[in-house]
Amino acid sequence: MRHLLSIEDLDRATMERILDRAKSFTEVSEREIKKVPALRGRRVLNLFWEASTRTRSSFELAAKALSADVVNLSSSGSAIEKGESLKDTVQTLSAYRPDLIVIRSPHVGAAHLVARWTDAGVVNAGDGKHEHPTQALLDLYALRDRIGSLDGASIWIVGDVLHSRVARSNIHAFAAMGAKVTVCGPPTLIPRGMESLGCEVEFTLDRLGEADVVYALRMQNERMTDSFVPSLREYAARYQVDGRRLASRQVLMHPGPVNRGVELSAEVIDSPQAIIGQQVAAGVVVRMAVLYELLAGRGAPADQPRLATPVGA
């Protein structure tokens, strides 16, 4: 495997291999010295051209725990702000001979484009509303840890599906692991043609009781201005997962950050059903496993690194 661009590119066996390796890395995170030399001397560039807390910090921690050298770049303060194109930025940074580029972009297909323009491996850390494959993997990890096999499990993804890359990646990931996926939300926030991804579509929570796992999505305030929903009040009344709607046997997930009192009520966030914290924790070990999958075993860097002049720097 050279890149991780889309969860659709992974078959079940590959996903399971990554999850198993992530499990073996938990031991590293529990040490006093949280570092192993597996990727010593490898260069990882984190390009985050969109705000991120969890994904960015966990990619950085994961690379550092494996002893890779990491540089973080964000659009603010970079040449992007001066109008440099994505292509020029990627080709410039590629002159530093990175082994891996992790990219978060507001644009669909950005990671695929980067892969076309660089010799480095590329990890998609979220491209617009398209995909977020490492989120799907860490969700699989956290869920597998809680319920064991996903085979036959009913998983409901609830909320703003239209604007969610997590929903798209997770539908594929959950289905590949044998689960039955239902998406549920206001009709204005379920894209036309969604069922073609292989999920069922519901517009009410009436049958939520059938779910084994409830995966709530973040409801963003700016959706109000575009009239996707008339008010947060009405949204919460219809779609909030709260103590009445969540059964004790069900597992609750959320990709964060949570809008308390909107998509989730406070009591379910803090309930034993919720594995939101475990999802965050899984982020580091799963991303370690992804970096390891893509970088370990590939040829060690040349003893004498070539002097490269960055183009246009």
Next chain:
Amino acid sequence: MLDSRPTARADLLVRGAHVLDPRSGIDAPHDVLVRGGEIAEIGAPGCLDTPEGGEVVDGEGRHLLPGFVDPHVHLRTPGHEHKEDLDSGTRAAAAGGYVAVVAMPNTDPVVDSASILLSLREQARREARVPVGFLASVTRGLGGEALTEMAELRDAGALGFTDDGKPVHRAGILRKALQYQRLAGGVLCLHEEDPTLSGRGVMHEGNVSARLGLAGIPSVSESTLIARDAALAGYEDGRIHIQHLSARESVEAVAAAKARGVQITAEASPHHLTLTDAALLDDLDTRLKMNPPLRTEDDRQALIDGLRDGTIDCIATDHAPHAREEKEVPFEEAPMGTTGLETAFAAVYTELVAPGVLGLALVVDRMSSGAAALDLPLPAIQVGRPADLCLVDLEAEWEVGEHGYESRAENCCFAGRTLRGRVLATVAAGVIAYRERSFKVVDTVAAGFAGPDAG
């Protein structure tokens, strides 16, 4: 009202080509003699003599067709000459077999006054390789608020009016344009899209957009505005031409309007007739991003049926060149548009005629029938008519873009595909406007001939 640079009229004998002109009812091998840029004689193969001072081309095994007319191209001049200029755009047209093209006014400045139009026509008389006609904008600056001086623009040579690239969003403004059309004349060419429905969409709204997480442009964004504008045209007894149909619902809306007797014509593009949004799943190629977007197989079939039964009157490329750096960006950031002049016939021939979906005669007709929608003369292979011809080799296969393009731009949605049907030579308004690089002249009798590079 068409302009091109003055060049010597051709004296030319095309020997033994299969002449196919559905309008003249010719469908057999003939010799065709062009003298002084006019079709002088049509005779049995081998019976006509070489014109004095002219040249002979071997048409054996090739087809001689009436030249194509494109009612919808963007020549990007003035203001965006880095994408295309009058010379390169009309070179591309000639290479595609076109003998006349109609340029859209969404330039910088917008063609919204007689002085801009007149200077542009003057430029065309210096630079254009094939005759070019111009549409002026319906509203000043494409602002959608105030009508242009339509009567004066018509006097200055505007073939008609369009705000192409945008719809005339306000029904009241379009109604006034339709009323004023009684004075000014000239067809109103309409880009149909309700911006409140298409929003920030970048592709067709459907299964593929759901999968890619891209904002969609629903089919009803187009069809609802067609229905509205057909109602207005019917009410005001005005004449409208619907640009680039893309959706089944749109074909149905045009058919319904025609059935009611509305004066309405419509066009469809080679890309909408041959490609679907599924092509985006491969790698989100920005060359496949255009407005209206590629839609589904069902929509494509409806367009083909519409073209066959005459609901859609003609094929128009919506040739929309963009610079490489403008298209080498993430899909959502890329400008809309594909080039089309150099590939139109080959794409339609390869995808629709060769597999037997549409007859060659029908496609040949629809490749130039856009002339009628804009009140331009229809090319015909008849004695006494100006020579508007293209010679094609239907068997020749070629890879799009392999040898570059005549257009300044390379954003062709068919790039890399192998197409059948190669234009070998184009005679536009009696002038040899193009000859394919491999195409050999059999015999040139010195003087008299001025090829495209001779002037």
